[in-house]
Amino acid sequence: MSKHTVTLPQDFILGAASSAWQTEGWSGKKDGQDSYMDLWYKNDRHVWHDGYGPAGATDLFNRYEEDVALMKQAGLTHYRTSINWSRFFTDYENGVIDEEYATYYDRFIDAIRAAGVEPMICLEHYELPAYLFETYGGWSSKKVVELFVLYAEKVFARYHHKVTRWFTFNEPIVVQTRVYLDALRWPYEQNTHTWMQWNHHKNLATAKVVQLFRAKGYQGSVGAILNPEVTYPRSSAAHDVQAAERYDLFYNRVFLDPMVKGEYPAELIRLLDHHGVKWEYTADELAIIRENTVDELGINLYYPHRVKAPSRAWNPETPFHPAWYYEPFELPGRRMNKSRGWEIYPRIIYDMAMRIKDEYRNIPWFIAESGMGIENEGQFRNSDGVIEDDYRIAFIGEHLFEALRAREAGANCLGYMLWAFTDNVSPMNAFKNRYGLVEIDLQHQRARRLKKSATWYRGVSESRSLTL
Numbered sequence: 001m002s003k004h005t006v007t008l009p010q011d012f013i014l015g016a017a018s019s020a021w022q023t024e025g026w027s028g029k030k031d032g033q034d035s036y037m038d039l040w041y042k043n044d045r046h047v048w049h050d051g052y053g054p055a056g057a058t059d060l061f062n063r064y065e066e067d068v069a070l071m072k073q074a075g076l077t078h079y080r081t082s083i084n085w086s087r088f089f090t091d092y093e094n095g096v097i098d099e100e101y102a103t104y105y106d107r108f109i110d111a112i113r114a115a116g117v118e119p120m121i122c123l124e125h126y127e128l129p130a131y132l133f134e135t136y137g138g139w140s141s142k143k144v145v146e147l148f149v150l151y152a153e154k155v156f157a158r159y160h161h162k163v164t165r166w167f168t169f170n171e172p173i174v175v176q177t178r179v180y181l182d183a184l185r186w187p188y189e190q191n192t193h194t195w196m197q198w199n200h201h202k203n204l205a206t207a208k209v210v211q212l213f214r215a216k217g218y219q220g221s222v223g224a225i226l227n228p229e230v231t232y233p234r235s236s237a238a239h240d241v242q243a244a245e246r247y248d249l250f251y252n253r254v255f256l257d258p259m260v261k262g263e264y265p266a267e268l269i270r271l272l273d274h275h276g277v278k279w280e281y282t283a284d285e286l287a288i289i290r291e292n293t294v295d296e297l298g299i300n301l302y303y304p305h306r307v308k309a310p311s312r313a314w315n316p317e318t319p320f321h322p323a324w325y326y327e328p329f330e331l332p333g334r335r336m337n338k339s340r341g342w343e344i345y346p347r348i349i350y351d352m353a354m355r356i357k358d359e360y361r362n363i364p365w366f367i368a369e370s371g372m373g374i375e376n377e378g379q380f381r382n383s384d385g386v387i388e389d390d391y392r393i394a395f396i397g398e399h400l401f402e403a404l405r406a407r408e409a410g411a412n413c414l415g416y417m418l419w420a421f422t423d424n425v426s427p428m429n430a431f432k433n434r435y436g437l438v439e440i441d442l443q444h445q446r447a448r449r450l451k452k453s454a455t456w457y458r459g460v461s462e463s464r465s466l467t468l
C-alpha cells in the first residue's frame with residue numbers, strides 16, 4: 001500500500017489520559033480515605049496481578065515530576081487525569097480538605113503547566129469515597145449528589161485559575177452497570193432500580209456542577225467523559241435493528257441525551273416504566289438537567305459493539321435487565337486485540353463523530369480515550385531495552401486518521417487522547433494489560449521507559465503530520 005500523509009490542525013489536541021486511582025498509589029493515604037475501587041480491590045484479591053494493584057499503582061504520588069518530564073518527551077499537548085475525591089477530604093460531609101493530598105495536587109498541576117502541557121481534570125474516575133458508598137449506598141442517595149457539588153465547589157475554588165477544562169465523571173455508567181446490572185463486582189447484587197437511580201443522580205450531579213461553575217463566573221468549560229458504544233446491528237432486519245436501538249437507549253442515550261439535549265429519551269422512560277423499574281426523580285430535578293447541559297464532551301472509544309436480536313425469552317420473574325433486548329454478535333473475520341478480547345475497528349471514530357454532528361448539536365468533543373492493552377509487552381523489548389510497540393503505533397495511526405477524516409467532514413472533533421500515558425492499573429486486571437506510551441517496569445522499582453510509540457507520538461505532535 002502506498003503511504004500517504006495527513007495534516008493535523010495546529011490546535012488539534014494530541015494528548016494522553018489516566019486517572020488518579022490507577023496511578024497515584026496509596027502512599028500518604030489516610031485511614032478512611034478508600035475509594036469504591038480500593039474497597040473492591042480489598043474485597044477481591046483475585047483482581048490483583050502478581051500481587052500488584054492500586055496500592056503501589058505507578059507511585060505517581062511520589063514520582064509525578066519524573067512523569068511530567070516524560071509528558072514533554074512524548075510530545076503531549078494535553079494531559080487528562082482525575083482528582084481523587086476519596087483523598088481530597090478528611091471529612092466528606094463538611095468538605096474539610098486534606099492539605100497533604102491537595103498540596104501534592106497543587107504541585108502536580110503546576111508542574112504540568114510549567115511543562116507547557118494543558119491539564120484537563122475529571123472530578124470522578126470511579127473514586128467515589130468508600131465511606132459514602134457504605135454510609136449512603138453511594139449514588140443511590142441524593143445526599144451524595146449534594147456532597148459531590150460541595151466537592152466540586154472546593155476543587156473549583158482552589159484550581160479555577162490553573163485549570164479551565166473540567167469534567168464531572170469518567171464513564172459514569174460503568175460502576176453501577178458492573179455492580180448492579182451484571183453483578184460482576186463487589187457486593188454482587190443485581191438491582192435494576194439502583195442502577196437507574198445511580199444513572200439519574202450522576203446526570204443530576206453533572207447539571208448541578210455545570211450550574212455552580214456558571215454561577216461563580218469561572219472561565220472555562222464543564223463537560224463529562226462518556227463511553228457511548230458505537231452499536232451496529234447484525235443485519236438490517238427490523239429485529240436486529242431494534243436490538244441495536246434498545247442497546248443504544250439503555251447504555252448510550254441514558255447519559256448522552258440528558259447531558260447534551262437536557263432530557264431523557266421518552267422511549268427510555270416508557271420502557272423503564274413498562275418493566276417496573278422504579279427510580280425517584282422530581283420535576284425540579286428534570287428542570288435542572290434541562291437548563292444546565294454540558295459545554296463539551298470527551299468520548300472514550302475502544303471497540304465497536306455489535307448486537308443481534310435475542311435468541312431466547314427472558315424469565316419475567318427475574319429483575320429486568322436491558323439484555324432482554326439484545327445479544328452480542330461477533331462479526332466473522334473481525335480484527336481482534338486478543339489480549340483484551342476487543343475488536344479493532346477504527347471506523348467507530350468517524351461514525352461517532354457523524355452522529356454527534358447530526359444528532360447532538362455538533363457539540364465540541366474529543367476522543368478522551370482510545371488505546372490498546374497488551375499482555376507481556378516485555379517480549380517486544382529490543383537490545384537497547386526499548387519496547388517496540390509497532391502494533392500500538394499502527395493502532396493510534398489508524399484511529400487518529402479517522403478523527404482527522406471526520407473533522408474534514410465537519411465534525412467538531414477537537415483532538416485525540418491515548419489511553420494511557422503510562423502503564424497503569426486496569427479495573428479488571430491490574431497490570432496485566434499494558435496501555436502506556438511509557439513503560440512502568442514493576443520488577444525494577446517501577447522504572448519509567450519511553451516505548452517506541454512515545455517517540456513516534458512526539459514526532460506526530462511536533463510535525464503536525466501523520467503518515468500512514
Ligand code: BGP
Pocket residue numbers: 019022170171227300340369373419425426427428433
Ligand atoms: C476505560 C476506563 C479506564 C481504563 C480503560 C481500559 O473504560 O476509563 O479507566 O482502564 O477503560 O480498560 P481496561 O483497563 O479494563 O483494560
